[in-house]
Amino acid sequence: MKKSGIKEIVNRSINQRNLCRMFFRYDKHYWYYFPLYANDKLFLGAEEDDFIIDGYSIRRFVDVTKVQIKDDKCLEILKNEGIIESIKKPIVDISNWESVFNSLNSLNKNVIIEKESLNDDECEFVIGKIDKVYKNFVYIYHFDADGIWQEEPYKIHYTAITSVSFGTRYVEVFSKYLDELKINK
Known part of the structure; x- marks a missing residue:
């Protein structure tokens, strides 16, 4: 599928x-x-999985190979359950x-x-907390599967x-059980 066709479907959606x-x-x-924002390079969407909105992802158009609009019984259920109307658009540039x-x-x-x-x-x-943001890279403090923060950011x-991704069940629930990040400066 051509990138122009992919972007057209996403923007219409x-x-x-x-x-x-x-x-x-x-x-x-x-x-x-559910695509919420798009530009020429990136799009932000609310991820749907089995009638649940599981947070948001920002992805690159360059990685998309095909897009199809899903219009079936599942969409009808999502509408009737009020799930589509409940999607909030996060303020992310x-x-x-x-x-x-x-x-x-x-x-x-x-x-x-x-x-x-x-x-x-x-x-x-x-997975973790954003530390510093630069033009070409970002530093992130990572926590492991035991909820242990690494000492230095990646x-x-x-x-x-x-x-x-942000606002997902995984990151939101896990984050509630983390110790406070102690940064050695």
């Missing part, structure tokens, strides 16, 4: 509140999103990755940053990022 089935070059499976991280940092929320690939050895996953170059 923003205005019409369509649910989109989206395919990415780094994943064999598709994802469901998606002009570029720097503005994304500055916006998310002002929300004071933990985030998930991923570098996704069909090759598991190339995948990266960082430096992540924007060119390595395929997605940034």
Whole structure:
């Protein structure tokens, strides 16, 4: 599918509140999103999974291989359950990755940053708190699966990022059980 066609469907879906089935070059499976914002490079969508909105993701158009508008019984259920109307549009500037991280940092929320690939050895996953934002990279304090904060932040170059997620069940629930991050300066 051509990028112009993908962007046209996403932009139309923003205005019409369509649910989109989206395919990415780094994943064999598709994802469901209600696109909320888009520009030429990035889009922000509310992720739908089994009649639940599970946070938001910002992804790159360059990674999208195909988009389809989902118009079936599931969409009818989402409408009747009031799920579509309940979607809030977060205030996030998606002009570029720097503005994304500055916006998310002002929300004071933990985030998930991923570098996704069909090759598991190339995948990266960082979850934690934004520390410092620069033009070409961001520093993130990561916490592990035991809820232990690392002592030094990770430096992540924007060119390595395929997605940034926030407000997901995983990050929101886990964050409630973390010790306070103590930064040694």
